[in-house]
Amino acid sequence: MVKVTIFHANECDKKKCTAIKMWKTDKARLVYRINQIPHGAIVLNPYSDYSVSPEDHRYVSRRGVVGLDCSWNKVSDSKSFFNLSKYHRALPFLIATNPVNYGKPCTLSTSEAIAATLYITGFKDQAHDIMSTFKWGHTFLELNGELLEAYSNAHDGEGVVNIQNDFLSQYNKD
Numbered sequence: 001m002v003k004v005t006i007f008h009a010n011e012c013d014k015k016k017c018t019a020i021k022m023w024k025t026d027k028a029r030l031v032y033r034i035n036q037i038p039h040g041a042i043v044l045n046p047y048s049d050y051s052v053s054p055e056d057h058r059y060v061s062r063r064g065v066v067g068l069d070c071s072w073n074k075v076s077d078s079k080s081f082f083n084l085s086k087y088h089r090a091l092p093f094l095i096a097t098n099p100v101n102y103g104k105p106c107t108l109s110t111s112e113a114i115a116a117t118l119y120i121t122g123f124k125d126q127a128h129d130i131m132s133t134f135k136w137g138h139t140f141l142e143l144n145g146e147l148l149e150a151y152s153n154a155h156d157g158e159g160v161v162n163i164q165n166d167f168l169s170q171y172n173k174d
């Protein structure tokens with residue numbers, strides 16, 4: 001089982017916060033201090049130049065994955081948080097299905113971002129288990145199913161980005 005940690009910035013509407021729901025259902029540990037973040041874990045940073053890929057399997061399995069649950073309005077102020085880990089990663093193109101950002105590309109909830117990371121790095125059962133907590137969770141895995149599967153079969157980050165770019169150029173043609 002992959003260790004899932006979420007740094008909670010206390011900026012959310014608690015009723016809608018997917019991190020709190022993951023904590024309540026024992027799917028994640030919530031932390032409020034930076035020194036509680038496990039060293040060497042993969043930190044999910046939408047602005048990273050490096051993509052999550054199957055090559056991260058080893059780090060995810062040994063050290064876990066970390067999300068930053070903060071407001072999207074403040075996420076660009078969080079560079080110092082994201083720079084804490086050498087292993088910060090962005091997710092490739094995926095579409096959110098959570099009620100707050102339904103249909104938006106790349107603006108995923110913390111739970112969607114963590115589930116997608118687990119899926120791509122080879123922990124598919126845990127990804128399904130996390131999404132099963134949310135009414136809309138199965139839609140996230142279904143709508144993004146082909147892309148997630150293709151990303152999970154890539155060799156490395158470059159391979160993931162190539163799959164994303166091929167998909168987007170095809171999509172823009174149609």
Ligand SMILES: C[S@@+](CC[C@H](N)C(=O)[O-])C[C@H]1O[C@@H](n2cnc3c(N)ncnc32)[C@H](O)[C@@H]1O
Nearest residue numbers: 017018044045046068070090091108109110113
């Ligand atoms: C900005 S918070 C918003 C949380 C939202 N309030 C909730 O309840 O889930 C979402 C977090 O998920 C991760 N995340 C979302 N989309 C991502 C992406 N495209 N690439 C990398 N991480 C992403 C990041 O850790 C980001 O800080």
